[in-house]
Every structure is written in structure tokens, then in C-alpha cells.
Amino acid sequence: MNWQSDSNDIETLFAPVLERWYEHNKRDLPWRHTNDPYRIWLSEIILQQTRVAQGKPYYERFVAAYPTVADMARADERELLRLWQGLGYYSRARNLHQTARYVTDKLAGKFPNTYHDLLKMKGVGTYTAAAIASFAFAERVPVVDGNVYRVLARVFGIEEDITTTTAKKLFAALAMRLIRSADDPAVYNQSIMEFGAIHCTPVAPDCLLCPVQQKCVAYLTGRQHKLPVKAKKAPVRERFFNYFIFQHNGRIALRERTARDIWQNLYDFYLIETDEPKTALRDILLSESVNTILEKGTLLTPPTELVQLLSHQRIRAKFYRIDLPVEVINSLPTGLQWYFPEEINDLPKPVLVTNYLDNQFG
Incomplete structure (x- = not known):
């Protein structure tokens, strides 16, 4: 699928183009073979901490040790922390344990099935809630993480600092418009995340073979390495x-x-x-x-x-x-x-x- 000549078509064609790219380029990852909200939630929490290559063995160890949310709820916290060892941010591991207990004890082992209800769970923010809602329950809600910020900032030429509240609202609104043109919200969300992870990368984006090259503002203006705009990190x-x-x-x-x-x-x-x-x-x-x-x-x-x-x-x-x-x-x-x-x-x-x-x- 190619872009049409009318620049107004970019938002309409963006999702179908990325979904087609994803069909031919996606990595075979274990959490993509399930719609179990427990395993999707587990994978997303782990991937907040590390890259896919490093996170996959952790995911597999956790699934082997705790195949269901009830198994995790019954886990010894010390053993759970030992499995988490090396990922850092150990408060997230403790939140993982507390949320598993909450789902098991208070929700009869069933995860909330809407974005807004998922947000009520401890340790689940907007990105994780959107991922679970779309991947497990096909809710049409967009994920917006670092990869998504980068892709949207470059393609649409957005120069707002992504750490600001104004930018977060702007990106969220654009992401919501884009997902409306998707055939499948789960596939679209996976597509844009995967595209940012392996194609539109931070340092060396593959612009030569990019399916959105003809409409990418950053490529057309030579600003791939200037977008997205992000404030400098706090000193260490x-x-x-x-x-x-x-x-x-x-x-x-x-x-x-x-x-x-x-x-x-x-x-x-x-x-x-x-x-x-x-x-x-x-x-x-x-x-x-x-x-x-x-x-x-x-x-x-x-x-x-x-x-x-x-x-x-x-x-x-x-x-x-x-x-x-x-x-x-x-x-x-x-x-x-x-x-x-x-x-x-x-x-x-x-x-x-x-x-x-x-x-x-x-």
C-alpha cells in the first residue's frame, strides 16, 4: 500500500500501512501468541524494565514459575523478588505481587476488561492499561510509549517536548485518531510499537526502506535525529x-x-x-x-x-x-x-x- 498524493490522507493511511509492514516484519515473541490478560500484563511490566531480548528469558521464567495469576498471588515474595533480580525498580515486582493478589482475591481471578477499569490496578499506568485492553480485549485504545512518541514525532513533525503535559495530550489525541483507521486495534498497537523498536530506531532509523518515507516530515526535512524533542535528564x-x-x-x-x-x-x-x-x-x-x-x-x-x-x-x-x-x-x-x-x-x-x-x- 502506498501513500496517496493528497497530504490529508496521511492519518487515514497510517494505520493500514504500518499493519501491512508488521505482517511481514514482526518478531516471533511468546506474549504475542496469547490473549490471556495475565500474561500480557506480565510481559508489559517486564518490558518496562528492559529490552525484548533481555526481557524474554525473565518472562519465560515467570510463566514457568507462575502459570496463572492465582499462582503468582500465592507466591512467596522473596522468591518473586529473586526471579526479578537484575531488572531493577523492585517496587514494580512488589506491585506485580500485590496486583496478582488483588485480581485473585477481589476479582475472582478475572482481570478488568476495560481500559478505565485496568487503570485502577496498582502499578498499571496508561500505557500498560492500553496494551492489556487492546491485546486481550480488542478495545480500541492506543498505546503511547517511547517508541510511539518517536514514530509520531518524526512522521508528523511534532516539535513539542514529549515530557510536557501539553505534548502528552497532543500525542494522545493524534494516537486516538490514528487507531480509528486500524482494522484491528491490537494489531495496530503492536505494529507501531514494533516499528519504533526495530525500524524507526533512536540512532539509526532505516529511512531508505521505510514504508512511510514519502510522508515523514523528519525524513523530508532531515530532522530524524532531532525528533522527538525531549528535555535533558536530571543529573545522576x-x-x-x-x-x-x-x-x-x-x-x-x-x-x-x-x-x-x-x-x-x-x-x-x-x-x-x-x-x-x-x-x-x-x-x-x-x-x-x-x-x-x-x-x-x-x-x-x-x-x-x-x-x-x-x-x-x-x-x-x-x-x-x-x-x-x-x-x-x-x-x-x-x-x-x-x-x-x-x-x-x-x-x-x-x-x-x-x-x-x-x-x-x-
Whole structure:
């Protein structure tokens, strides 16, 4: 299907053109072979965190562990967090668990079947609600995510900053007009998302073989790399973690992070956070009780340094591995407990901690 000469046809032909492109170019993904709202919801929550290639194994592991929403509702939260490990934003995993319980206990295991009712569920925003509503229930409601913003901004030459409320309303209205020309709202939504993901990409869009090239404002004006317009990200916050890995007779001391901070409900080591990097152990301000433990212990290796970049934070961690004698193993700081390696494998942990353990004890 080609564009007609009349520029007014662009909105009418946009959906059919993309649907035809999708028919020939779509990737074979497991969540595209179902209209089960549970599995669609699960895939969308996971794909908020990572790209398809990285998200697919997580999806398959979750489906294997929890084939139905009732199975997830009955899950142990610690095990669910362990399966989520590596995706980040662990609050989304906890929302996943709470929503599964809500659907199972309050809705008799049936997901809401409309966009507006889906929005009432914890952790489900406008994009996820639209995806579930269209893919599972064929509701004619458009998805608008980063890929969609990029495609629409380029094709229609929209220069509004996509982070603003005005732009969000503008894109939402355009997306709603476009989906009205679609034969199937589910196929259309998949089409535009897939087109943005693998064809109209952020850095190297395939303009030469683009089915909308003749009407794409960005292509015709040479602005592919200037659209969409997006405000600069907030500066990354630097944080400095000093970890103390206390060990004795094959066991290692870890604690659960309970504060409302990154990695809540995950397990790590005894931690002292400082405002700036400390070059030596003696420069770290410690309590008298911890100093007593350190005086009795033996530093086994030079400190190891690792870095993890989160969305708005950079964690620079230094790890001190210390062997403790028997007389102080019951005097650990509050919250620390002793675990054998096989027990630690079953604990949900930040990627930073997992990487350290793999490097030092793997």
C-alpha cells in the first residue's frame, strides 16, 4: 500500500500501512501468541524494565514459575523478588505481587476488561492499561510509549517536548485518531510499537526502506535525529557504599534492606554510606561496637571496587572482606544474619552484590 498524493490522507493511511509492514516484519515473541490478560500484563511490566531480548528469558521464567495469576498471588515474595533480580525498580515486582493478589482475591481471578477499569490496578499506568485492553480485549485504545512518541514525532513533525503535559495530550489525541483507521486495534498497537523498536530506531532509523518515507516530515526535512524533542535528564546522583563482608566458617553475614530506598527487601552486607569516596578503612566513621569486631577480625583481601549505574544514581561500592573469630560472631550489628552459600543463592539480591559474590566466591 502506498501513500496517496493528497497530504490529508496521511492519518487515514497510517494505520493500514504500518499493519501491512508488521505482517511481514514482526518478531516471533511468546506474549504475542496469547490473549490471556495475565500474561500480557506480565510481559508489559517486564518490558518496562528492559529490552525484548533481555526481557524474554525473565518472562519465560515467570510463566514457568507462575502459570496463572492465582499462582503468582500465592507466591512467596522473596522468591518473586529473586526471579526479578537484575531488572531493577523492585517496587514494580512488589506491585506485580500485590496486583496478582488483588485480581485473585477481589476479582475472582478475572482481570478488568476495560481500559478505565485496568487503570485502577496498582502499578498499571496508561500505557500498560492500553496494551492489556487492546491485546486481550480488542478495545480500541492506543498505546503511547517511547517508541510511539518517536514514530509520531518524526512522521508528523511534532516539535513539542514529549515530557510536557501539553505534548502528552497532543500525542494522545493524534494516537486516538490514528487507531480509528486500524482494522484491528491490537494489531495496530503492536505494529507501531514494533516499528519504533526495530525500524524507526533512536540512532539509526532505516529511512531508505521505510514504508512511510514519502510522508515523514523528519525524513523530508532531515530532522530524524532531532525528533522527538525531549528535555535533558536530571543529573545522576553519586553514592558511595562501603560494604563489610563478615564471614566465619563458611558462612557470610547479610541483612534485608527494609528502609524506603533502592533495593528495598533485597539482601546485602553491612553497609556504611559516605558522602565521598574513602581511600582507606581507617577513614570510615564506624560505631565502637563495629570497631571492636574489626579489631578482632582479619582483612582477607584488598578491598574490591564495583560500580552499578541505576536510572538516576551511580553506586560506587567498596567491599571489605573480613574473617571473624568465634568470640564475636554473635555480636554483629542489628539485622545481620549468618547464611551458608546455598542459602544466599535463594535470597533476592542487588546485581551489585550478586556480581561481588560471583567474583569472590563463585
